[in-house]
Amino acid sequence: MIKAVMVINGLGKPRLSKFYEFQPAEKQQELIRHVYAVLSGRPDNVSNFIRSLGTVFGPDTRLVYKHYATLYFVFLFDNSENELAMLDLIQVFVETLDKCFKSVCELDVVFNYSKMHTILDEIILGGQVLETDSVEVMRAVEEISKLESTTSAGTMINKSIPSWWAR
Amino acid sequence: MNPFSSATRLRDMIRAIRACKTAAEERxxxxKECAAIRAAISENDQDYRHRNLAKLMFIHMLGYPTHFGQMECLKLIASPGFPEKRIGYLGLMLLLDERQEVLMLVTNSIKQDLNHTNQYIVGLALCALGNIGSAEMARDLAPEVERLLKFRDPNIRKKAALCSIRIIKKVPDLAENFINPAASLLSEKHHGVLITGVQLCVDLCKVSTEALEHFRKKCTDGLVKLMRDLANSPYAPEYDISGITDPFLQIRLLRLLRALGQDDADASDTMNDILAQVATKTESNKNAGNAILYECVAAIMSVEDNGGLRVLAINILGRFLSNRDNNIRYVALNMLMKALAVDSQAVQRHRTTILECVKDSDPSIRKRAVxxxxxxxNETNVKPMTKELIEYLEASDPEFRGDLTAKICSIVEKFSPEKIWYIDQMLKVLSEAGNDVKDEVWHSLIVVITNASNLHGYAVRSLYRAVQEAGEQETLVRVAIWCIGEYGDMLVNSAGRLHIEEPLTVTEFDAVDVVEISFKSHSFDLTTRSICLIALLKLSSRFPSCSQRINDIIIQYKGSFVLELQQRAIEFNSIIERHQNIRSxxxxRMPVLDEATHIGRKAGSVPAAVSTSQGVSVNLPNGAPRPSAAPLVDLLDLSSDDVPVRSSSGGDFLQDLLGVDLVPVSSQSGTNQAQKSGTDVLLDLLSIGTPLANSSPSTTQVLPSNVDAKSPVDLLDKLSSPSAPSVQVCTPAGSSPMLDLLNGFPSSPPISVTEGNGPAYPSIVAFESNSLKLTFNFLKQPGNPQTTLIEASFINKSQEVLTDFIFQAAVPKFLQLHLDPASGNMLPANSNGSITQKLKLTNSQHGKKSLVMRIRIAYKVNNKDVVEEGQINNFPRDL
Structure with missing residues (x-):
């Protein structure tokens, strides 16, 4: 199963993190820092897999990452997942973001924090792959946005919704 | 009311945080934001609740504490609107976890939402349950999830399938409820549902053998057909990744097939064809295709043996190794490592390609390849492989050399066909990367050289040549100088020259030169210089003509600021000047260093003082060879006031034991440290602390229960060893600890003689108490003298049944213990049946030390926990 998904920028700031195995908040930060320390030391021409992560993650945890512009996309998972398939899954995730945000950049990720989570939740649930077709994911996410805006427009109380939902 | 006045928007907060230049500013x-949110929470502000929570999630991601927002999640989830619920669930998944009790409160809301008419709300609830559901929630909500597996919308079905995985992982008992729904998911047409359904089956197989059997019987054929359809299906754009139909589904299917085929010949047979088809037909020019191939190889390796398929699989991995994509090479090496256990022949065929990977540009691949x-x-290919690796050493990165040299040395050590080859290869490694090797490497080289008496001359001459070439490699210099000190005469007179050697003319003066240069070099550390100093002292005796010159060199260091050098220089100077008569x-020459001891020490198992019979340590750079004093003799010496000299028939074992147990006796009379350090290990391991010896229950429990420990005379009746009389003489009647142990030694007469090919040993009663008796039967495997197989059998002598019986054992570091599972955990009363358990003991000090073991037996009598502990010292010798 997938243990965690992280998006970290080139300076080590977390932009998205989701843990599918419980970790206390401080531990989460430690893990993110550890992953960043490992990744930032790697040159570009090497493989995208890391196995020897030390003891912080427990034995047999693998890491797959991809480096897009200013962001590292990192998936941590155990031996029940196929490394190469995880690499493709990162691709699916990024493609979906790309479709949602029309060529995604770090700012989109920062300011659309909750939407990022909605997208991720349509791809991975409970550490398992839910959907691998970005069109299907998009469809679900758009349905949710639609629902969001209609209901919030209907209830006068939540004027502020569009401001944080739309980008 | 202006919605923007009371609190900043999420966007503005993010902007403000991003604008911070320092961490302090950000904090x-x-x-400030957290304070505002807390205030809003305490005012129970409904309007901005979900915005505040959205902010909190962002703050949480940055690593700040956000626990105060947890109740807000629950409130939002309970509210009717979709946006509130959405943020509420998001917050729930991020800020809470299954361990918090707050989560209990949310179960009811989730239950309602699972039955909601809006399918997106159902989806949110499923997502939350699947991500953080606890065991209680799993029990409460399993029926809802089960129902949702048949929901009309596929998006809900697939979420419900993954949610079920969480449920069965949390509560494996629920697995059987999901077997049938999961099986029906396998006939779905929707790809997303199929992927999740297959995954659910995989996880069901993991937690329930019933499920595994069911799927094996009912679903294998269907899955094979599905796989075949997928592999042959025409282009389907929506799930297609780089021209391959739904690789994720194919991978999941292969994974399920693998689970079904493992350890089941029939199922494996059914899937052989399709595995072969996937392995041969899948395109391998894209990552997605390779991912499928990789999974297929993993499946082939796991299902029941089919030689042809395995060779095919390993060949695929071989092809992967020449792929241009680093990732492919990386996974191939990992998989080959596993495949080695299955079919090493097939892997050997790709040796050349694998050797190429040692030169890869990617360090992580190089590391795997090495x-x-x-x-x-193995023995047959060690020479060419080592040659390749050493050649590569010249071109490798400095940071990689440590690993590489360690591996080369270990290979050479393990498989070297002859010592001369070993020495040659090590010299090459040291000349090339002497500064990168670990200490063990050059230590063991010295050990090997001292052991090869016919190669002393060859070794010292080769080393001399090597130092001329590569004098900057410190470990090479150390070995060379050490050898020149020892065998300097053979360097000069070319004694024992082998016919393959080129003649070499070295004068005594040249030899001293080499040592002097190294000694005075500032780039070498204290160890090297100490070795040089000792070598000089030795040469002063070996080359009388250079004695004066050497003395001059040494004198210069009498004022050295390095204390060690100064002290040695003064000592050596006085030896040369004033003690000519004893100098030689x-x-x-050092006595031959014991290889077995060295190996033992390398494993870090035994401190030198206890293990070395010669009492000389190789890696003691700064000391002239000391007269060898066996620690055992030391021990006996120290106690000689009390113990008369005993006949050697007492044996190591007895002496060891005496050594151990004499500590309390002799420490009363103020014994020095040396003895203690000698027995440290045993003391530590057996935890016989000085003050404990008399009162320790472990000591008394060793006694067979029928013996009353008070009277030494009684005990002596039991003693059969020839050393017994001396014990009687030396032991005051009151000091029982030593007797206790001795008593344990020959206590029981042989009960039975084990039959077998190896030498037979009598069984012993290893432990006996009022309620328990433990007997050991021994068996040796022929050809493996270090290993002893022990069959332990436990008999319950009491009137009560013993339940939850657990036997534990601990041994000193020179022993390795392997415990097989016991035959049961219940012992009937009145010696009415027994538990047996097999133990395997490997004695790395075989022939030197006898077995010794500490045991702990735990059980329940009438539901009361009882623990018995003891120590077994009465193993037959030579085990």
């Missing part, structure tokens, strides 16, 4: 902004090569080397005997 300030976050603190590990794999290390596993591939002082600096005689």
């Amino acid at each position: 300030g902004v976050v603190r 590990e794999l090569v290390y596993l591939l080397v 005997s002082l600096v005689e």
